[in-house]
Amino acid sequence: MSVHPTRRRTTTAVLSALAVLGLAAAAPSALADDSARSTRVAAGPVSWSAALDEVDADDANVRWTDGALRLRGTTLRAASAEGTRGHGTQVLAAEKLDKQVNRVRAELSGTVPEGTVLVDVRGRAADGSWTEWREATGAEAVLPRTVRTVQARLTFQDPKGEARVSGLRLTASRGAEQPGRERAGAAAFSAQVFATREGLVGGTTANGHVIQPNDHFVALPSRRGLSPNGSGDFSVEVCGPVRCETAPVWDVGPWNTRDDYWNPSAERESFQDLAQGMPESQAAYETGYNGGKDGSGRTVLNPAGIDLADGTFYNIGLNDNGWVTVTYLWTGAAK
Structure with missing residues (x-):
């Protein structure tokens, strides 16, 4: 990339x-x-x-x-x-x-x-x-x-x-530190989530990328982990039936736009009563959480917590939507 x-x-x-x-x-x-510069101590806001x-x-x-x-x-x-x-x-x-x-x-x-x-x-x-x-x-x-x-x-x-x-x-x-923010030595968080193929060639992602045939990127349902166009500042490792691929987060979705489910429950932007690693869409689909609807009030038709561009989808061995293991590489000690 x-x-x-x-x-x-x-x-x-x-x-x-x-x-x-x-x-x-x-x-x-x-x-x-x-x-x-690091030795300077400046008072007040900047x-x-x-x-x-x-x-x-x-x-x-x-x-x-x-x-x-x-x-x-x-x-x-x-x-x-x-x-x-x-x-x-x-x-x-x-x-x-x-x-x-x-x-x-x-x-x-x-x-x-x-x-x-x-x-x-x-x-x-x-x-x-x-x-x-x-x-x-x-x-x-x-x-x-x-x-x-x-x-x-x-x-x-x-x-x-x-x-x-x-x-x-x-x-x-600079204000008081929030407890639990630093996770020295912590590994990046991983979860098993349901993946769907984004497709939509010719469409535009949330960061402005125009989707190409055989493209390689993913979408997650929160702006908190969205990379600027062309960068891999926020990337995931997604593992399917055949292999794993590291891909940048270039779009927001599926379903939600404020569901950073990879964060601990207390730090999530929304749906803080759900466990870490549980997408709201999955809870809505499987258990009727939020009346079976996403954050915008749409009826959730699958439990997807990640969308995969076509190249990534097929490269990891998927031929249909299915479960994958995702590691959110920016989390952990350096989150």
Whole structure:
């Protein structure tokens, strides 16, 4: 799989508390390395404004025009979950900070009807691993661990094409650690789940990838583990009757869009009364959980917890939908 090169655009973090104290001049030069930066202790939150006008290859169905970010069109929807039309995404440049943070708040400006634009954030640790995405729309996002690099993603769910985002300001700080977040030495989590073939060649995934014949990727029912287009930041190992394959998570679905069932129950975004490793769709299909319906109110017709692109589906030895073992490679000690 090709991986987009790291984008070079950056914005400048503003350490407002330092400026008030008159200490900004003591900051090391921009050429200081990470080890030098790591010795700095900055008080107060860190704030910066995102560069929304830079739309590039890992963004989908959005454009910057007349001073605002908006959808290019309203017909696109994420393929696997058959979600609402008016889908689009922008993955912003990662912001390198001068302090450790684990909480991020997002403030959108412009004309943004409620629910039409969601902001997710994730953090990258010193070892290069990313945390899962956490939603920061309307509430402070709490990351699973402290980080020095933060990245934001905008997701449009705007079937009428009304949203006009003129600005995004992010504020990061460090708060109390949440118990149980660090799992030193823990292996990546694995579960046996029902897999379906996504197909849908020519459709577009939740990260903007146009599905090709014999494609290799998977869909999981949560944005928390969605890789940017072309990257393998979040990947799974999926094992079928013949072999295993490692494939990136490039779509959201099947059935649900807020069901990160690979996380411990207390950390799941939704359906926290289900056991870790139990997709909501499987519980709905097998036991009538949630009245036998998914999170959108549709009657669940199979217990699928993962969708496989055609190339992955056939490569692991499936000829029909069936049970597979999936390892969520970003989980465990470096989640």
